[in-house]
Amino acid sequence: MNNIADQLNAAYQNLTENCLELGRDLTSICLIAVSKTKPAAAIAEAYQAGQRQFGENYPQELQSKADELATLQDLQWHFIGPLQSNKTRLVAGHASWVHSIDRLKIAERLAAQRPPELGKLKILLQVNISNEASKAGISAAELDELALAVSTLPQLELKGLMAIPAPGDSERAFAAMQQLSANLQQKYPGAIELSMGMSDDWPLALKYGATMIRLGTAIFGARTYARNE
Template sequence: MNNIAEQLALAYQKLAKNSEQRPNSANAAQLIAVSKTQPASAIEIAYQAGQRQFGENYPQELASKALTLTHLTGLEWHFIGPLQSNKTRLVAEHASWVHSVDRLKIAQRLSEQRPAALADLQILLQINISNEAAKSGIAPAEMLALAAAVNTLPRLQLRGLMAIPAPGDQQQLAADFAAMQQLSTQLQDHYPHATELSMGMSDDWPLALSYGATMIRLGTAIFGARNYDKHE
């Protein structure tokens, strides 16, 4: 774990270099350190190195880590995994952002279960941009209808879109990222505040950045290999 700070610094250096070609008007891209399956001690190391935004995929793991690390001020938890309706309360009570809303029922439960004492939960709609049968997310054609419904819910703020394109060659990835960029522009035409575009992971984030990603999600590039033996 001793190289987490080093890997984090390297990731930020690469992010800064790859951001040089972005238009001055573009949102600065945030790095979300994906800490799923990693121990709380690894998050503490990254925190001490300056990282504040962390991504988790499993509701119970998110809640456990959030409770364990309450002594770290300014932590921002991003829930990025598929979310079942019977697990929404854990996310509503501990996350600051949810990247993976793909059903109105999920959004409604998050709205109902968000504690009034907390700031509004920031919401991204997940798009199944590669049309994969086994992957979460809505079809692009469903985006505006779901956005309109989510935008009316209390204690939630619609902030943009998320996607996990199918791994493939650079040409196909570029086409998927370009399609997401177009959808983001379309969404902002209706909801100017919904400017966030979460896409790009350890293997493809520079390409995602070139297509307007405002949040990239890096896990193994920072923490190393994951251990999936223990999660909820």
């Protein structure tokens, strides 16, 4: 069994070394521990080791874990998976961040369903940067239109972009995302976040300006997919 505290410590040490090498400010990088399919006990163990940012892909799993771990202060949930309109309320009521917005309808539902006492829900727009037919996300050409529409919605705060490149396309895709992010920030100065890079390619993502990296297996070990949500 993985020792989660040791794995977290190794991940942060590796992140520190990469930031030093690249001249990046470590405090500007958010490491998200992707906890999908892992039990709440594993999240609690990571929390006790100092981790506060966790990523989930399934709305019902997010709700269940958020309710079970509601007493843990400062824990923030990042919803990073595809989101269907009939599940938006679960995410609006529990997440602090949503990384995967690629339709205005979903953003509108999140805005309408976000409890005011939770403050604004932070939103990233997902770009299908490798133009994969099987992958969610908007095209680069659609970005301006969706960003404008989302930026006007109440209870939402446009914070940046997210992408998951196709295998073998990481460097080109990360470079393209870095440029899209720079362009977006010219119109929306607060949209500074760039969520890209996972356990196998995050150092390259850092090179191209990632501010959020999503690590699952590097912290929690291999996943099991025993449910269909």
